[in-house]
Amino acid sequence: YLITRNAADAEDAVQDGLVKAWRAFGRFRPGAPMRPWLLRIVANEARNKRRSAGRREALALRASPGEAAPSPEEAAVDADERARLLAALDDLPDAQRLVLACRHLLSLSEEETAAALGVRVGTVKSRSARALEKLREGYGSRA
8 A cells, every 4th residue: 555555556556466476486595585486576566556557546554443433522633643753754756755664664674674665674774764763854844
């Protein structure tokens, strides 16, 4: 979803990615971590979906199921904060936004993020640092 910006396209990308991973499983290197390999395939499918659809919709965060319903006031404040944060995230270049998504939303390590995005660990570190700085500036300026 972070790449396609559309839930239906994200679901299609996951399905297509899993089918491609299954077909390519014979080329998987024994002993290599599977999660980054699979995420890279799915991320490539998602990029293909996004490119072909030409979509750029706003990112929507979902509340975790099972949580107590917030009060109307809390919901309004949360929605405003979420919108501000999403706007700041949208201002980031794709590469920086993806690094933050992998590191902080998917909780991948730097090594897993590097493998999933097909970049070096140093690139993950520098993109993450730049993205967090831009996010601080952009999110703080909207206060």
